[in-house]
Amino acid sequence: MSEPPAAIRVLVCEDQALVRAGFVTILSAQPDMEVVGEAADGRAAIRSAQELNPDVVVMDIRMPLLDGIEATRHLAGPDSPNPAKILIVTTFNVDEYVYEALRAGASGFLLKDAPPPELINAVRTVARGESLLAPAVTRTLIGRFAKRLRPTTVPTSPERDRLKVLTPREHEVLLLISKGLSNAEIATQLVISAETVKTYVSRILTKLDLRDRVQAVVLAYRAGVVGGGDRA
Incomplete structure (x- = not known):
C-alpha cells in the first residue's frame, strides 16, 4: 500500500499574535498540513524560511524590522537560489503593497477577513505551484496599475521580444x-475545454520561463500586449 502524501509544511509570518495564532490553529487542524514555524517580523521570516525550508510561507505585508514585501523579494525574487512559495495575507485590498508583493515574487494573496476554507484552499493551491489571484482581483489590480505596467518603449522592447516564442x-x-x-x-470564449486551456497556460509559462500566471500578467502588460487599447 502506498504511503500518504507528505503534509504541506507551512511557515506563518504575522506580527499580530492573535491573528498569527488563528492562522496556526486553522492550518494545524488540517490533516494534510503542518505548521513548522512562526515569525513575527520580516527578518525572522527570512531566517525561519531559510532554516525550515517550508512548502508555503504565509506572509503578512506590514511587519516590523522588515516588511513582508522585502522579505518576499529576498525569499522569492529573481536572485533567490531556491525561491519560496509565498502567499500574502493582508488587510489591504488590491493596493500598491499587494502589487509590489506580487512583483517581488509572491504566488498570490488573500485578504485576512477571508473565511477559513479560503485560507486552507489558498495554501493548498500555492503548494501545488499554482498562482492564487482571483480573476476579479486581477482585473482590479491591472486597472489600477496599468500605467505602471505599460512598456516604456514601443514594440521592440525586450519583454515583447520574449513573446515571439508563443x-x-x-x-x-x-x-x-x-x-x-x-x-x-x-475555455468558453475560445470554445475549447478547460483542460486544453490549462495545457496552453502551462506551455506559456514554460516557454516564457515564468512561475505563474501573475508573472504572465505583468510581462504581458510590460510587453504592451494589453492596456492602452489592448494592442496585439
Whole structure:
C-alpha cells in the first residue's frame, strides 16, 4: 500500500499574535498540513524560511524590522537560489503593497477577513505551484496599475521580444489571462475545454520561463500586449 502524501509544511509570518495564532490553529487542524514555524517580523521570516525550508510561507505585508514585501523579494525574487512559495495575507485590498508583493515574487494573496476554507484552499493551491489571484482581483489590480505596467518603449522592447516564442493561439490565451479571465472563462470564449486551456497556460509559462500566471500578467502588460487599447 502506498504511503500518504507528505503534509504541506507551512511557515506563518504575522506580527499580530492573535491573528498569527488563528492562522496556526486553522492550518494545524488540517490533516494534510503542518505548521513548522512562526515569525513575527520580516527578518525572522527570512531566517525561519531559510532554516525550515517550508512548502508555503504565509506572509503578512506590514511587519516590523522588515516588511513582508522585502522579505518576499529576498525569499522569492529573481536572485533567490531556491525561491519560496509565498502567499500574502493582508488587510489591504488590491493596493500598491499587494502589487509590489506580487512583483517581488509572491504566488498570490488573500485578504485576512477571508473565511477559513479560503485560507486552507489558498495554501493548498500555492503548494501545488499554482498562482492564487482571483480573476476579479486581477482585473482590479491591472486597472489600477496599468500605467505602471505599460512598456516604456514601443514594440521592440525586450519583454515583447520574449513573446515571439508563443504560437498565435498561445498569444491569444495570454491576452485573455491578462484581462483577468479564469481558465473556465477562457475555455468558453475560445470554445475549447478547460483542460486544453490549462495545457496552453502551462506551455506559456514554460516557454516564457515564468512561475505563474501573475508573472504572465505583468510581462504581458510590460510587453504592451494589453492596456492602452489592448494592442496585439
